[in-house]
Amino acid sequence: MALQRMDNVGIVVDDLDAAVAFFAELGMEVEARAQIEGSFADLTVGLDGVRSEIAMMRTPDGHGKLELAQYHAPAALGDGSADTPPNTLGLHRVMFAVDDIDDTIVRLRSHGAELIGEVAQYENVYRLCYLRGPAGIILALAERIG
Known part of the structure; x- marks a missing residue:
């Protein structure tokens, strides 16, 4: 199977x-x-x-x-801490491909998202960033530029 x-x-x-x-x-x-x-x-x-x-x-x-x-x-465990670093053991992050990373960040900030680092460029291929969303969830965003 x-x-x-x-x-x-x-x-x-x-x-x-x-x-x-x-x-x-x-x-x-x-x-x-x-x-x-x-x-x-x-x-x-x-x-x-x-x-x-x-x-x-x-x-x-x-x-x-x-x-x-x-x-x-039963009640959920943990505190959904917003300061858990990206290198914590377990589920690391969920990544989404987006058309416009800057617009997406602005829209998600209105729902409480916080940029963890900065928007970075990988060669001439992607712009990438990590955001922290609800319950401390880490999202990665990737905008293909090349």
């Missing part, structure tokens, strides 16, 4: 509506929202009494998806 595809990346957030608005501003579309609870949820994630809400977001081409989840029970 072979791997079929990567289906989505799951991200736990503390404010689902704010995270949906952030990724919608980036250009993603809400595919579905749902309440998740019951024995299947408990068994799947290995926790008791799971009660959460998810929003499935997709890229305009339909190939990339993020599953944003807000846990109402």
